[in-house]
Amino acid sequence: MGRKLALLIATYAYEDEGLRQLTAPGHDAVALAEVLRDPDIAGFEVTILVNEPLHRVGAVLGEFFHDCRHDDLTLLYFTGHGLKDDEGRLHLATADTRRTNLAFTSLSAEQIDRAMSGCMSRQQVLILDCCYSGAFPAGWLAKGDADVHTLERFQGRGRTVLTASDATQYSFEGDHVSGSAARSVFTRHLVHGLREGTADLDDDGNITLDELYVYVHDKVVDEMPQQRPKRQDNVEGRIVIARNVNWAPPVHLGEEPTARASAPEQMPLLQVTPLSVPTPVPLVAGRMRWVFRTGGCVRSVPAVVDGVVYVGSDDGALYAIDATTGEERWRRMLNAEGVVRSTPIVNGAVVFTTADRSLYAVDARTGALRWERLLGSQTTLTVGIVGSLVYVGASNGVYAYNAEDGQERWRNVGQGMTSYQWMVLTERLVIVGNTGSHVYGLPQADSGKTWATRIPHRSVSGPSALSDDMSLLYVGNSRGELRCVGTSDGERLGEHGVTGKAIYSAPTYVSGSTESPGTIYVGNDDGHLYALEDFSYERKWRFVTGAPVRTSPAVDDATVYFGSDDGIVYGVDVTTGLERWRFSSGGPVRSSPTVMHGLVYVGSDDKGLYALQATY
Structure with missing residues (x-):
């Protein structure tokens, strides 16, 4: 038997203010994903997209259908706005859809039909739980009737289409839109019928797609007579979508009933490792104050000083941008190889390194070059200032320069057998880590060495987090372990196995109080952000994203902010780990906010620097 594959797409937050924000879709997708991925119920391999822009949805959807085999069972679920243009054509809205430009900003029914038609699978299920409306603004003349004619748009052999409604009016989410309805009526009964087995109408232990539709249809009409689900299919034979987990064979006369009978002989379900499903999503999307477009990916951490944001870009330029308006103050162009990825250090001058082995100092007000130094080896893109000295991490060592004129004071090279890759500064030490699992404490005043310690399995994160008093250093490694080192002597004080995947971003430490310990926030390549209790390393919570987290979180009193390779900037409650808001950029987010x-100032691989409202 082939695989069972499901792609769930949910959109509840829209950039177009004319599209009302919805309460149900995020919860719908999470609830349905949980029951579909359960190997005892349905055993699907689940992919979930929430509040993604059109380019992301289109790419994932295309790959989903392209990679299918003839005997695979595919299920595509969409919940959100369905829009009917003035020619009567159906479009499914994504986070960046514009009602005045549906052709290029939404997912059209024709695109979905073409993707399904090109798929080799001959068992295709499409489920649409949409709020349909006309996309045209008030005063425009709508062509066509009040029905969407959804089923007509998805005719094809081997397909079954289920819709929650088919009229240009909103599907019902409980009694009203603005309440706290957890799921729509349609999806609520869909999930319940699968999870509890109540959709097994003939009581044979299997839930077919026909049974599921009849069960949901009757439940929806009983609860909301105004809403009429519809179905269309062109499939040979029946499709078994799930097992009835509460099924037991009937007891015949003279037989002793059993407490629990084994499941009936049926089409076997693929046993898979369940995919992670994101934490239930919020009801608010992140609001953008402004965006500034550079000429390349923005991966450095923005520095904000005196109302100006300083940030570098892969186009070889350093930018100074008004922090309130997003207007450019000045830019310092370097060269094609001068990729700027270090965090700018501002102290009258802006000091930063580039990938062409150079160290620059430019005037913070005008961008005029003060001095430039060519380093002896490739920089590790880290720079720091203590007092009158600028410290730079390079692949072969650490360099110290006068902040005023750039003259070299000392260099410390050759301590390790492999390249240095990160650097942090305490009050008296320069601490560096190399690719060979070693961490060194170097005195700031000269080129000596105070201590050295080994971090097993390569210390890949950096620069790493320091406690408030700079006495503790937290370092992540390639096995997903978080380790603690004393900065005075390099003693290893503890560790916590976070996951089996690598930690590529620096942890963030937030101090506690006399009543509660501090918290360490750390991202991981397993697609999670973890909140760990200081000293005990017990997990307070973890938040699931759609891709690796390779940014260092920024934290205020109430919220943790971080980006992910799924192109989303998240705002998560510091105490509960529940999502407060999210903002979708146009590319992976490797810039720590x-x-x-x-x-919240954060860069993206879509060449944008964003200013987002922190609180909502």
Whole structure:
């Protein structure tokens, strides 16, 4: 038997203010994903997309159908706005859909039909739980009737289509839109029928697609007579979608009933490792104050000083941008190889490194070059200032320069057998880690060495987090372990096995109080952000994203802010780990955010620097 594959797409937050924000879709997708991925019920391999832009949805959807085999069972579920244009054509809205430009900003029914037609699978299920409406603004003349004619748009051999409704009016989410309805009526009964086995109408232990539709249809009409689900199919034979987990064979006369009978002989279900499903999503999307477009990916951490944001880009330029308006103050162009990925250090001058082995200092007000130094080896993209000295991490060592004129004071090279890759500064030490699992404490005043310690399995994160008093250093490694080192002597004080995947971003430490310990926030390549209790390393919570987290979180009193390779910037409650808001950019987010004066400044691989509202 082939695989069972499900792609769930949910959109509840829209950039177009004319599209009302919905309460149900995020919860719908999570609830349905949980029951579909359960190997005892349905055993699907689940992919879930929530509040993604059109390019992301289109790419994943295309790959989903392209990679299928003839004997695979595919299920595509969409919940959100369905829009009918003035020619009567159906479009499914994504987070960046514009009603005035549906052709290029939404997912059309024709695109979905073409993707399904090109798929080799001959068992295709499409489920649409949409709120349908006309997309045209008030005053425009709508062509066509009040029905969407959804089924007509998805005719094809081997397909079954289920819709929650088919009229240009909103599907019902409980009694009203603005309440706290957890799921729509349609999906609520869909999930319940699968999870509890009540959709097994003939009581044979299997839930077919026909049974599921009849069960949900009757439940929806009983509860909401105005809403009429519909079905269309062109499939040979029956499709078994799930097992009835509460099924037991009937007891015949003279037989002793059993407490629990084995499941009936039926089409076997693929046993898979369940995919992670994101934490239930919020009801609010992140609000953008402004976006500034550079000429390349923005991966450095923005520095915000005196109302100006300083940030570098892969186009070889350093930018100074007004923190309130997003207007450019100045830019310092370097060269094609001068990729700027270090965090700018601002102290009258802006000091930063580039990938062409250079160290620059430019005037913070005008961008005029003060001095430039060519380093002896490739920089590790880290730079720091203590007093009158600028410290730079390079692949072969650490360099110290006068902050005023850039003259070299000392260099410390050759301590380790492999390249240095990160650097942090305490009050008296320069601490560096190399690719060979070693961490060194070097004195700031000269080129000596104070201590050395080994971090097993490569210390790949950096620069790493320091406790408030700078006495503790937290380092992640390639096995997903978080380790603690004393900065005075390099003693290893503890560790916590986070996951089996690598930690590529620096942890963030937030101090506690006399009543409660501090918290360490750390991202992981397993697609989670973890909140760990200091000293005990017990997990307070973890938040699931759609891709690896390779940014260092920024934290204020109430919220943790971080980006992920899924192109989303998240705001998560510091105490509960529940999502407060999210913002979708146009590419992976490798720039760690900076929070200042109620705004979150963060870069993206889509060449944008974003200023997002921190609180909602």
